[in-house]
Amino acid sequence: MSKQPTPLSPTTHLIHPKRDVPTGFRSLAPGTERASTVLFENIDKWVNRSGADESIYTYGTSGTPTTRDLQNRIAEWEGGFATVLFPSGLAAVAYAFLPFVAPGDHVLVPGNVYDPVRGLANGLLKQMNVTVAQYDPLIGAGISALMKPNTKLVWVETPGSITMEVSDLPAIAKAAHAGGALVAIDNTYSAGWYLRAFELGADISVHALTKYPAGHSDLVMGSITAKDEATWRRVKDMALQTGQCCAPDDIYLVLRGLPTMPMRMRHAEKVALDIANWIKARPEVKLVLHPALPDCAGHDTWKRDFTGSTGVFSFVLHDQYKADAAARFIEALELFGIGASWGGIGSLALTYNLTKTRANWPHQGALIRLGIGLEEPSDLIADLTNGFAAL
Ligand SMILES: Cc1ncc(COP(=O)(O)O)c(C=O)c1O
Incomplete structure (x- = not known):
């Protein structure tokens, strides 16, 4: 920049501003360095x-x-x-x-x-x-x-x-x-x-x-x-x-x-486990698929290899509750969004037709997967209660 003729035109000055190096500035947040071009010294x-x-x-x-x-x-x-x-x-x-x-x-x-x-x-x-x-x-x-x-x-x-x-x-x-x-x-x-x-x-x-x-x-x-x-x-x-x-x-x-990931994960673990246990006690539910619960295939391996569980898990309804029942359940929920992914702020609920993709899937009832977000647990339980009522 020192090689440029001075004074610079305003347009050029916009592209080559005089930059103050922020000496003495320390922050807890990282900076954001954007670039297509990276400039070389020589x-x-x-x-x-x-x-x-x-x-x-x-x-x-x-x-x-x-x-x-x-x-x-x-x-x-x-x-x-x-x-x-x-x-x-x-x-x-x-x-x-x-x-x-x-x-x-x-x-x-x-x-x-x-x-x-x-x-x-x-x-x-x-x-x-x-x-x-x-x-x-x-x-x-x-x-x-x-x-x-x-x-x-x-x-x-x-x-x-x-x-x-x-x-x-x-x-x-x-x-x-x-x-x-x-x-x-x-x-x-x-x-x-x-x-x-x-x-x-x-x-x-x-x-x-x-x-x-x-x-x-x-x-x-x-x-x-x-x-x-x-x-x-x-x-x-x-x-x-x-x-x-x-x-x-x-x-x-x-x-x-x-920085907040471990805390968010610990919270999700606790809330999801509480909700999984609550769901397990519901009469409409055949089994809960959560790695930290004994019903889950490979639970002993989970105990050996993992140090925690997270906020995503599924449950299978009794045989008489098919895809239409799962749709009624999910659509009755207000806090659980209908959409892919998990691990974010809001809770999500989806149903999957496993008879299409899994050889020998043994269950007749619908499967519902939940991703537990950061809402107040009692509000989530109240929402799920409405879902079960819609069954
Ligand atoms: C287990 C697993 N792997 C990979 C992905 C893909 O991630 P992305 O949505 O960022 O493409 C997903 C997304 O749902 C996932 O659940």
Whole structure:
């Protein structure tokens, strides 16, 4: 800027303002660094730049200090090598597969997987000639029988985000590693806060930061954290090749959400458990699918591997209550919104027709999933009471 002729025209001055460096300014809140262009000190630094070098800044797509701040915080709390951010949780899911598979490969996903993963399997992965086979989420060490010489990745989602089965991650990881495959986990349920994915054998941990980390139902974002540098490098390279990045303003909102995440999660855990137990006692309810309750498949694994539960759980109505009854229940609720996601401020309720997507789903009654928000628990119970009355 000092090389510019002076005085500058007002237009140029708008672009090159005299900036005061805020010496002596310290805040509890992080700044928000936005950039497409990143300026270099000299041509030598420009010529020798590399977008893959995270010790420097090169362009908006390879991140600003705001990006690095969030990446570092996630890698730190997960105990991984490093993290890459993606513009949605689903994008992060896709990029946990794509760098590690080639035509002719085979991957394994659980039968209770987050539904859009099925879309990825039947769409892009199929088009790439990658075969996706399903396994029973409760299979544990038995997964070794499904491993093939070309199995490159075993996907784990625990608990499954609708039916809540808890998988034996250490047993699955041991068998997958013995067969030469990587293990990637969708760790969104626990936000990595209640499940130490890397200590239990995962190589890759994926989050929809959309849920508890962001925490306020106002953005979508995802992350991939890798256990080691080689795995991280493959994800990072593909993210750079395809221009995957997030807006610093959205990243700031996640950074803003993080300090309250543990508190919000503890609150959600307590309220959701109280509500789950209250629902369990209702005569209309056949069973409650909540990992911290003994009815839930894999409950003992949850007790062994998790340090807490969160605000999302499901329940199954008695056989006579079908989809129309579930619709009456949900539409009678005023505080529970009808919409996807969870981990945000407001409570949500949805019903899923599992007979379409799950082989051998054993229940005739409708399933309802709740995401408990931050409302006063007694108001939520009163709302749910109206839902049961509408049955
Ligand atoms: C378990 C799980 N994984 C991933 C995602 C995808 O996250 P996003 O909504 O940010 O794409 C979701 C979203 O509901 C989810 O429930």
